[in-house]
Amino acid sequence: xxxCCHIREVVQxxxxxxxxxxxxxxxxxxxxxxxxxPRETAPLPPGFRGHIMMLPDEITRYPKCIACTxxxxxxxxxxxxxxxxxxxxAKKKLxxxxxxxFTKCSLCGICVESxxxxxxxxxxxxxxxxxxxxxxxxxxxxxxxxxxx
Amino acid sequence: xxxxxxxxxxxxxxxxxxxxxxAVILVWLERxxxxxMQFRYGPMEVGPHGLLQTLADGIKxxxxxxxxxxxxxxxxxxxxxxxxxxxxxxxxxxxxLSESVQAWELNIGLLFIIALGLLNTLGILLAGWGSxxxxxxxxxxxxxxQILAYKIPLLISVMTIIMMSGxxxxxxxxxxxxxxWYVLYQPLLFIVYITAITLExxxxxxxxxxxxxxxxxxxxxxxxxxxxxxxxLAEYSYMFIAAALASILFxxxxxxxxxxxxxxxxxxxxxxxxxLMWFRWTFPxxxxxxxxxxxxxxxxxxxxxxxxVTAGVLAL
Numbered sequence: 274x275x276x277c278c279h280i281r282e283v284v285q286x287x288x289x290x291x292x293x294x295x296x297x298x299x300x301x302x303x304x305x306x307x308x309x310x311p312r313e314t315a316p317l318p319p320g321f322r323g324h325i326m327m328l329p330d331e332i333t334r335y336p337k338c339i340a341c342t343x344x345x346x347x348x349x350x351x352x353x354x355x356x357x358x359x360x361x362x363a364k365k366k367l368x369x370x371x372x373x374x375f376t377k378c379s380l381c382g383i384c385v386e387s388x389x390x391x392x393x394x395x396x397x398x399x400x401x402x403x404x405x406x407x408x409x410x411x412x413x414x415x416x417x418x419x420x421x422x
Numbered sequence: 423x424x425x426x427x428x429x430x431x432x433x434x435x436x437x438x439x440x441x442x443x444x445a446v447i448l449v450w451l452e453r454x455x456x457x458x459m460q461f462r463y464g465p466m467e468v469g470p471h472g473l474l475q476t477l478a479d480g481i482k483x484x485x486x487x488x489x490x491x492x493x494x495x496x497x498x499x500x501x502x503x504x505x506x507x508x509x510x511x512x513x514x515x516x517x518x519l520s521e522s523v524q525a526w527e528l529n530i531g532l533l534f535i536i537a538l539g540l541l542n543t544l545g546i547l548l549a550g551w552g553s554x555x556x557x558x559x560x561x562x563x564x565x566x567x568q569i570l571a572y573k574i575p576l577l578i579s580v581m582t583i584i585m586m587s588g589x590x591x592x593x594x595x596x597x598x599x600x601x602x603w604y605v606l607y608q609p610l611l612f613i614v615y616i617t618a619i620t621l622e623x624x625x626x627x628x629x630x631x632x633x634x635x636x637x638x639x640x641x642x643x644x645x646x647x648x649x650x651x652x653x654x655l656a657e658y659s660y661m662f663i664a665a666a667l668a669s670i671l672f673x674x675x676x677x678x679x680x681x682x683x684x685x686x687x688x689x690x691x692x693x694x695x696x697x698l699m700w701f702r703w704t705f706p707x708x709x710x711x712x713x714x715x716x717x718x719x720x721x722x723x724x725x726x727x728x729x730x731v732t733a734g735v736l737a738l
Binding site for chain 1 (some may be wrong): 455457458459460461462463466700701703704705719720
């Protein structure tokens with residue numbers, strides 16, 4: 274009786290090994306999941322949060338920001354510095370300086386939600402690397418936009 | 423024996439080329455097989471599909487310092503990798519790749535190779551003892567404890583084959599399979615033999631003497647640079663020899679249609695090596711007591727009964 278159980282166990286164990294081997298052999302013919310960065314890039318998820326960026330106005334191409342400082346006041350880490358003035362002949366104030374201290378930012382998104390004119394959004398810039406923190410603690414978000422001044 | 427000096431040099435060069443090329447290809451193949459079985463690519467950067475990766479690793483290992491631990495048994499520590507590697511050059515001599523490609527036709531070739539294969543364990547034991555490291559010592563002693571569990575089933579299965587072919591010579595064993603490979607007559611024995619050579623070559627699921635999750639790196643914990651790479655070279659060369667023996671004993675060696683003999687030999691040898699790699703990347707490591715009960719309670723009875731039945735059938 275004992276021997277019969279032993280033999281059945283051995284045979285069952287042997288077939289369970291074959292099942293395992295079938296799984297790994299099947300894996301060999303599946304395309305590897307590796308993304309060969311930087312030659313390939315994986316698609317970013319839609320809710321990805323990079324550092325915040327300034328959106329330009331569609332017509333004038335100037336930054337949309339009206340320098341109301343709602344973002345700076347609502348920021349829990351106080352990492353936004355924004356100042357503004359009126360350009361010659363304009364009715365509204367426009368931002369002339371918008372500086373982000375990205376080393377303090379926690380990407381909470383309160384600035385994006387609190388902006389009354391929708392001038393802020395998360396960028397999709399994920400490949401951030403630098404030799405010094407100075408590259409991140411004074412990021413000028415108006416740098417790449419057309420200046421009204 | 424009337425072997426000229428030139429012939430000896432040629433054999434040595436040929437065997438060295440086989441040992442070196444085999445290791446380069448197998449290390450690359452192992453990493454590729456491991457990668458693809460885990461949805462990865464494996465080496466891709468050095469050369470096309472990482473073909474030159476082993477060469478780059480080899481250059482790195484050669485240029486590294488060989489650190490000898492304080493209070494290690496220095497002569498034994500330095501001797502161990504050599505003891506592990508050198509028998510391979512002798513064990514490769516009687517291996518026939520075809521009827522004419524064979525360095526030395528030896529009438530006890532099978533016993534010769536099995537005896538030299540045991541020296542690998544001596545190298546591992548020396549490394550474990552000489553390193554003055556508890557993990558290395560545990561690895562070395564495990565390798566020795568493992569011998570009996572696989573050597574006896576291995577030898578009995580080899581005896582069965584010898585009984586069927588009536589010769590210890592590897593060439594005669596292959597020629598005796600003219601009318602049908604022994605794997606067709608002895609499929610169970612083939613499975614036992616493959617299990618035994620997985621144990622013999624210290625490969626997962628039986629890599630107790632290395633066991634990186636338990637013993638750091640086992641017997642080669644203290645080895646760096648060339649010491650480590652000699653062990654590595656030895657491991658892959660023993661795999662080649664064990665797989666070659668399996669192909670000769672069970673798969674008819676160089677026999678096969680259309681293609682020339684050496685090609686068939688290499689196809690069978692690398693097929694069996696692929697099987698060993700497949701095991702390694704599929705099965706987790708056993709416990710020591712599980713391995714011992716596998717050896718003593720399963721492999722040994724199977725081979726013994728098989729031996730007696732074969733003897734009875736042959737006597738009729």
